[in-house]
Amino acid sequence: MSQNLAIQDTSAFVPTQVLRVYGMRRSGNHAVIDWMMRNAPGGAGLFMNNCKPNRDPFKTARGVATYQDGRELDLDTEADKLRAAGQTPFTLVSYEDTMPAAKRSPLFDSPETCVIIYRSFLHWAASLLRKIQGNKGYGPLERMRVMMQAMRTYGEMLGRVQDTDVVPVCYDHWKEDEGYRRTALDRLDLPGRDLSLGAVQRYGGGSSFQGKKTTATDLATAERAAQMAQDLEYQLVLWTAARDLDFMVRLAEVFPEDAQRLSGLLNTAKAEVKLP
Template structure:
């Protein structure tokens, strides 16, 4: 018998399939989630930014309904859940968290665990730029948020290599049609729409270009260069470069990023010695 979870307004959800999606903010999460939902068959529900260990319907920030890949525009959570029909695909997302090594299924339905991730240098640049736009955060607050995020990112570097998750690399998804087709097949999606879709408005869109920019004009591969002269960004890279455990994990997933951080550390040490 299928497990039925209920939210506080008694809207029931009995999915036919569950995609549990994890990712750090500014990793292209919502672009890839939109792509996944556009490629679902039958009904689909996207439960955004839920809290681990609790009923997704009680903690989700928003519920979006789909039918054969098309987003359904209607008011009210109960109406959206009903519109998705029987046994929909439920995509439950978690931000700034990684899946635990042992986790209980959310529902009595087949479940796939996905991690969306992005190269360290571009991710750190994008997250910092986003935080810098918050007038309530001073330099100390920004460094606290960034260092906590870097720590979680280090955990992510380990989990994307585990066999119980499907890793989705935003950098390749954004540039390679063949990668989108390959990952659609791996996720058992029909692959009817392999386009990148429109820029998502969650979180204000791109940290650098907003939410009105067209997908083909996004310069996501230039974020590190665009922040290269920012002193706070340099401090974050310097701190990460001085952590040998982090660099070792980074080298396993993003060897070019690890090499650049190692070069940064050697150059900085040389400059300190000369002075």
């Protein structure tokens, strides 16, 4: 966010309700966030994207969006968007590739809910790796470095989504089940005015596999693991995860089918190469 975007008096900014939303890249964050914003009270609110933890979101947000009547306003500048939101909007502040601290101070003097958006490990890893492979500046070693760092945070996330101080929203269930979306809105204390999946968001360049599709219903998100199954780098990522006992224990608690598949992969590999 550029330096001229700070509102005149941030101390006077008192949102009616705050969602502090965390999630790994390629976890469907922006699809779910757009849906939350469309279901904001009155369909109006302010979204502050990809802020830096423990920093002022007005100074670190990588873009803002203002919603009215359940849709994002088409305004010329981010300063215009802040002015249109006013001093007391419903506010959603997002963070990527980091998890909430167990003890944290509220962002504003307003009711606040902490949310974690998460996705099946097999599909998330496939989507992130495919996205990284599209970066021509990254070779195999750099791609693995990025993946291993992201997997450490993903492992932390597996523990946090089971804690009582957060509201977890699983993208896989959200994408496929309208009833899940309705129940999630209840847990977030948001009105169920719009249960649709909405349009594919512009953030992050769209889908890693299908580009900039216009509607979320067109995205075959449940096929990502199968689409990457023969990719050697993807197989290496899965093999590494399967060898990490702590990671596997956490994964089995949240995504038991993923853990079962990784265990089978590890056992097959041991038999084929006669590992000790």
